[in-house]
Amino acid sequence: MLNAKVKYFFIAPTIVILAIIVLYPFFYGIFASFHHYERFSLDRFIGVDNYSMIFHSSRMWNSLIVTLTFTLSSVGISFAVGFAISIFIERIFANTKFAKYIIAGILFPMVMTPVVVGILWKIMFWQTYGPVNYYLASMGLPAKAWLTLGSTALPATIFVDIWEWTPFMTLVLYAGLMAVPREPVEAAMVDGASYLQTLRYIIIPFLKPIIVIALIIRFVEAFRWFDTIFVMTGGGPGINTETLSFYAYKVAFSHLHFGKAMAITTIMFFFTLIGSLIFVEFSGLSWEK
């Protein structure tokens, strides 16, 4: 019985710190979202007023659509590309000494600070002197002001996010591929299965838990996406690239409506929660041991 007490003693600091730095702000945010909280003073309970105000604002719906478009296309494409690259590396280089150098090289975009990524791509897309337009022009294609055109701003920022996060997908899926046991794959090959068939019926089922985890992490990450957009477009042109996080930031620190901002972030939380649960549910995995 002594053991039981001792173990609580040892985990207590963790629980306390977690409560202070994670749970407290979280619950406080939800608490504040039901209050009139402006210009740094939280004064009265107003029920769901903040929420109804948000849902009646067209800017909120715009942000939601931008966020969903961004999240789904970015996660989808970076997964597809990342999976393809990881298979390519695994097939060609897995047993060579090059593999680790290739992986290290691929990681480069991911280890960069998001703000630096933003600045870098802002320069790349710069209308007059930017490399993107330079190469397009040299190929005889029309140059564009990528980040300030309504039609190209969001795709351009999605592209940057894919560029930044495909390495993460590659890394995780490559690790998964390396862990797939050889025997069943070889047995299938001997029985005359093509590579696509082994991929479909053996490798992917093995990889499923890893794929789900990678997708959840990417989904959560993309859904609250803020930093590169802040640097690259500032939500513009107009509100074409204004995501939920950016909108919440504006409402809080520009308009000083903290209660309303907390309501937006609370809604975001439930969206991510539901999104993650959907991934888990549809993965068909058993999460109990």
Add this chain to the structure above:
Amino acid sequence: MFLEKFVNRVILVGICVILTFSLFGSGATPEKPGVTPETPGEKGLEAGPPESFKGTEIHLAIIGAPGIPQALKHLDDFEARTGIKVTYDMLPELTLREKTTMDLALGTGIYDGIMFGLMYVVPYAEPGWLLPLDAFIESKATESEELGMSDYISKFLEANTFEGKLYGLPFYGETSVFAYRKDLFNQYNLKPPKTLEDVRYAAQKLTQKEEDFYGITLRGKRGGGMNVYTWTGWLWAFGGRFFNEKMEPVLDSPEAIKSLEEYASILHEYGPPGSAGFEWTETKTWLQEGKAAMTLDASPFVTLLEDTKESKTAGKWGYISPSDIIIQETGKNLEPTLYTWSFGISTFSRHPWATWKFLSWICSKKLAHTLANEGFLFRGAPTRKSMLEITEEPWWTESVLEAAENARIDFRPRISVWREVGDRIGIAVEQAIAGIKPAKTALTEANKDVYDIMKRAGYYE
């Protein structure tokens, strides 16, 4: 096993209790600010200025506006003469705003004196967060022959007034100028523009897209202090305005729509690609690099364009007060902008008199002249008439003075929810420039949202 379960429960309940209490703790309403006899500032005020300031310490929140670093080099003299010890936090704009707003709203009185921009005069003065300065000016704590109130360009003082009382002493004052490339105008036989039609004609003549050279560049990026700051000049000129007498937004009026259509179309046809994303930094770069021929922007642009180290086009510019460019349709002129950085005294200051002493020194005519004689001329952003006489660059000073004297105080509405309103209007302006929405749709939508914002802020019954 029982003990284990019991301990589990105790821990769980403990965490719940701690969290609940902490929620209540921080959820407690901070004291509403306001002038009460108990506030330290008020007590000190009634007592009148002390005989000696020796040993008094004051703390300020300031921004590194042009002239501030130069003025602070003289701080030692001030401290030695008065015995007041001055400490300050020099902060970037956003942080300054957050910190001072928090300090004032909570009434903590960390800062005795603060610097604030023009758009914050009303939001800070209305709830009683700042002390009116009129009584101070008359007092013996003022070094009156140094302060020189009558030397101020009057518009800058008016702009810092709320309900008849002065709340800020301007240190930095900005208006706008229309700048054009004199050399190119001569080369193409163009006359300095007198109407907006002239501007459009010149822009058309000078634009050479193959050469990557454009007739005009203006701010396009969204923001109450960004594209709205320059577009407002157009808005007034076309006979539009932000609000009617009932403070209902009238941005969907034909005049307002026309003004945005003009602003967007001149940029669309004769402006650089991607103008919708231009902040003043981009505008500046295009002009300095000799890639654009005209602009209408804040008066400190003079300094930037004439800077021989940075600007390839230094010495090639002519300047006109926007008030000299009229719209033929309406007979009205482009409206010059108005902006100040001012010093004010916090209601919660424990040393209002010492703070005033400092204010009347740093904003004084005497110090301004000292700085001017040292070579710092507040170029493009002078608050005083006499500073314009000292400078040896008459070709722009006249335009700047004229613009400042013709500017309107309510150039942008000085309302407490301006941040939100300005942000929303900025979106509409950017949408029109980027061609996402026609000016009419963009402004009609913005008008509806601005109405909601104003309604929530309690402007209507």
